[in-house]
Amino acid sequence: MAGPPLLEIEDLRLGYATERGTLWAVDGVNLEVRRNEALTVLGESGCGKSSLARTLLRTLPRNARTPSGQIRLDGREVLGLPEERFRREVRWVRIALVMQAAMNALNPVVRVGEQVAEPLRVHQRMGRREAQRRAAAAFEEVGIATDFLRRYPHELSGGMRQRAVLAMALVTEPDLVILDEPTSALDVLTQASIMNVLKRIKAERGVSFILITHDIATSSELADRVALMYAGQVVETASAEAFFGDPAHPYSRLLMDSVPRLHQEQPPRAIPGRPPSLLEPPTGCRFADRCPKAYERCAEPPPEVAYDTRHRVRCWLHHPGGRR
Amino acid sequence: MSAPAATAASAPGSDSALLEVDGLYTHFELRQWGFLRTGTVRAVDGVSFTLDAGEATAVVGESGCGKSSLARTLLGLHRPTAGSLHFAGSELSSLGRADLKAYRAQVGYVQQDPYGALPPFMEVRRILAEPLIVHGIRRRAERWQRIQAALEEVGLAPATEIAGKFPHQLSGGQQQRVVIARALLLRPAMLIADEPVSMLDASVRVEILNLLHRVQQEHRLALLYITHDLSTVRHYVDRAMVMYGGRVVEQAPVDALLRHPQHPYTEALLSALGDPDAANAGRPRPVPGGEAPSLIHPPSGCRYHPRCPHAMAGRCELEPPPPDFRPRPEHRVACWLRE
Numbered sequence: 001m002a003g004p005p006l007l008e009i010e011d012l013r014l015g016y017a018t019e020r021g022t023l024w025a026v027d028g029v030n031l032e033v034r035r036n037e038a039l040t041v042l043g044e045s046g047c048g049k050s051s052l053a054r055t056l057l058r059t060l061p062r063n064a065r066t067p068s069g070q071i072r073l074d075g076r077e078v079l080g081l082p083e084e085r086f087r088r089e090v091r092w093v094r095i096a097l098v099m100q101a102a103m104n105a106l107n108p109v110v111r112v113g114e115q116v117a118e119p120l121r122v123h124q125r126m127g128r129r130e131a132q133r134r135a136a137a138a139f140e141e142v143g144i145a146t147d148f149l150r151r152y153p154h155e156l157s158g159g160m161r162q163r164a165v166l167a168m169a170l171v172t173e174p175d176l177v178i179l180d181e182p183t184s185a186l187d188v189l190t191q192a193s194i195m196n197v198l199k200r201i202k203a204e205r206g207v208s209f210i211l212i213t214h215d216i217a218t219s220s221e222l223a224d225r226v227a228l229m230y231a232g233q234v235v236e237t238a239s240a241e242a243f244f245g246d247p248a249h250p251y252s253r254l255l256m257d258s259v260p261r262l263h264q265e266q267p268p269r270a271i272p273g274r275p276p277s278l279l280e281p282p283t284g285c286r287f288a289d290r291c292p293k294a295y296e297r298c299a300e301p302p303p304e305v306a307y308d309t310r311h312r313v314r315c316w317l318h319h320p321g322g323r324r
Numbered sequence: 325m326s327a328p329a330a331t332a333a334s335a336p337g338s339d340s341a342l343l344e345v346d347g348l349y350t351h352f353e354l355r356q357w358g359f360l361r362t363g364t365v366r367a368v369d370g371v372s373f374t375l376d377a378g379e380a381t382a383v384v385g386e387s388g389c390g391k392s393s394l395a396r397t398l399l400g401l402h403r404p405t406a407g408s409l410h411f412a413g414s415e416l417s418s419l420g421r422a423d424l425k426a427y428r429a430q431v432g433y434v435q436q437d438p439y440g441a442l443p444p445f446m447e448v449r450r451i452l453a454e455p456l457i458v459h460g461i462r463r464r465a466e467r468w469q470r471i472q473a474a475l476e477e478v479g480l481a482p483a484t485e486i487a488g489k490f491p492h493q494l495s496g497g498q499q500q501r502v503v504i505a506r507a508l509l510l511r512p513a514m515l516i517a518d519e520p521v522s523m524l525d526a527s528v529r530v531e532i533l534n535l536l537h538r539v540q541q542e543h544r545l546a547l548l549y550i551t552h553d554l555s556t557v558r559h560y561v562d563r564a565m566v567m568y569g570g571r572v573v574e575q576a577p578v579d580a581l582l583r584h585p586q587h588p589y590t591e592a593l594l595s596a597l598g599d600p601d602a603a604n605a606g607r608p609r610p611v612p613g614g615e616a617p618s619l620i621h622p623p624s625g626c627r628y629h630p631r632c633p634h635a636m637a638g639r640c641e642l643e644p645p646p647p648d649f650r651p652r653p654e655h656r657v658a659c660w661l662r663e
Contacts, residue, residue, distance in 0.1 A: 038605070044525040044526060044527060044528075045496075045525050157615050157616075159615070187386035187387055187552060187616070188386060188552060188553070188554070188593055188596050188597060189386065189592060189593070189596050189611055189612065190386075191596070192596035192597075192609045192611045193611040195609070196608040196609060196611060199605065199607075199608055200608070214525055214526060215526070216526060216600045217555065217597065217598060217599065217600050217604075219600070220598070220600040220601055220602065220604045220605065221598070221604045221605060221609075222605050223602075223605055224605065239602075240602035240605060241602040243602075244600050244601055244602045245602060254527075255526065255527065256600065258526055258527045258529075258530045259526065259599070259600055260529070260530065260533070260553075260555045260556045260558070260559070261555060261558075261599040262554065262555050262558065262582060262594065262597060262598075262599055263582070263599060264558075264599070267534075267558075267559040268530045268533075268559070269530065270527055270528075270530040270531040270534060271527040274495065
């Protein structure tokens with residue numbers, strides 16, 4: 001394929017200063033997202049997936065340290081970009097974010113239409129009328145009647161508010177939309193209809209998505225590719241076919257076995273144990289103490305083994321000299 | 325407006341039923357300035373079912389379908405507007421104070437949000453002692469013995485260590501285990517678990533469901549498992565009932581319900597969900613239009629008719645379907661299509 005991928009993340013590290021030392025929430029993450037590709041970042045709470053999203057958009061809390069590594073957008077380094085230029089050129093212009101429970105973060109005393117138009121007015125200095133026109137188009141795109149533009153958030157149902165937030169993320173026509181648990185607070189049918197909207201927008205608009213979720217079934221509704229995180233690291237990156245069909249990392253396999261399924265005779269199985277503390281992570285493989293296949297070598301930090309260019313596994317078992 | 329009388333078409337009573345719910349209505353009056361009636365929320369609007377001793381039933385529905393109000397009515401936290409609730413043969417509304425207290429000891433409650441359910445300023449030991457004190461276990465040694473046994477039963481060991489902790493020192497899964505231990509302390513005959521795993525991570529979710537299932541089986545408890553997530557009912561319950569707009573639209577043994585759903589709403593719920601599969605990303609899911617019905621101004625006739633792809637004009641919007649058509653021997657369905 002010609003040209004660099006839309007987004008490349010290389011050896012990204014992000015730490016938080018805490019009373020008991022630095023907590024590395026993102027610890028050496030490598031990822032890439034191509035144009036019109038949806039990458040799901042999957043992981044349980046505390047694995048660092050939300051910190052990753054917040055690092056990409058620089059919406060970090062105050063105790064976050066300066067992240068290290070590289071983030072390239074169209075081949076251009078943006079992690080070191082001065083804040084003012086990042087705000088003008090990247091945030092909400094190229095990359096938009098839908099935060100977890102964002103539907104409850106709408107300003108209750110401002111009409112929804114104005115809030116949806118706000119990114120245009122702030123980031124692109126667009127006039128009111130033109131911004132409103134674009135907001136109306138975004139509303140139609142996410143499936144809300146345009147007369148709701150003049151309503152206040154409390155007059156919308158939860159599902160409609162979530163669509164409005166999605167419209168807000170799309171209104172500036174970004175290349176990449178990051179969705180942090182976009183449907184976890186919603187009901188089953190609303191969830192499915194929001195995922196339908198995302199599928200349609202991906203097909204029609206050619207947008208790329210990073211979908212961050214703990215829900216494996218939801219992740220499969222949009223993903224072209226999956227990155228599974230554990231204790232601050234990506235343990236497996238694979239195509240959706242490979243990941244949902246035949247995952248390679250022992251954690252991926254156990255996680256797939258823990259999913260309650262509608263149509264399966266076998267009951268789901270829990271994964272014994274707990275993730276390690278990120279304040280003092282093990283020096284070797286972070287999953288080793290829960291892993292049924294761990295052996296001596298796992299006391300050393302495992303390398304990211306590349307199966308092929310787009311399937312990588314952080315596990316000694318898959319190392320050329322490793323035990324299968 | 326008062327609630328309509330219980331419908332004649334109710335669950336067939338059986339001798340073994342531990343809980344018999346017949347034509348249950350729980351309505352809430354909306355008031356302005358404390359006295360002006362401005363409307364009625366028909367949270368539970370004519371629900372009938374039975375639950376046998378040792379039987380596990382799932383109550384499935386989306387938010388606002390009345391499933392939590394049903395649970396809270398069964399717990400005696402809301403007074404039913406109409407209908408009857410029989411537990412072990414006695415009618416709940418006729419119970420005096422002392423009997424009501426005895427009833428509550430018979431019913432364990434597992435809440436959705438474990439952190440919110442545990443008082444943050446109490447040690448686990450104290451949290452678990454409370455129900456025992458309230459229910460008259462005076463001797464400290466006996467209380468401690470029972471607390472210890474309950475903690476061990478839910479897999480929290482060593483009990484002495486856990487007992488000295490405050491809720492915030494425990495993980496979400498451990499907190500939910502404490503909540504389950506508390507629900508089991510008084511040796512209940514029935515557990516009501518209201519979305520017990522919806523706040524937990526995927527791998528912990530399975531642990532807690534397995535634990536609930538194990539204690540339910542070991543103590544032969546009746547279990548009412550309330551959830552919005554149909555994918556978590558299989559393997560854990562015997563029967564399932566689906567609620568919509570304050571009413572039960574379908575009930576059946578869980579395998580039959582998942583394999584051969586008879587109500588269009590159950591079908592919609594099932595096709596909106598899927599097991600993880602790479603093919604999911606390529607195809608949109610069928611989702612009915614519209615929003616969940618208002619419980620203040622519910623749709624006329626069948627409450628699902630405005631969203632139902634099979635609604636029959638002249639029928640579904642006019643008459644509410646009776647709750648017990650039996651298109652298959654094991655199903656009971658409130659849908660005119662199955663007449």
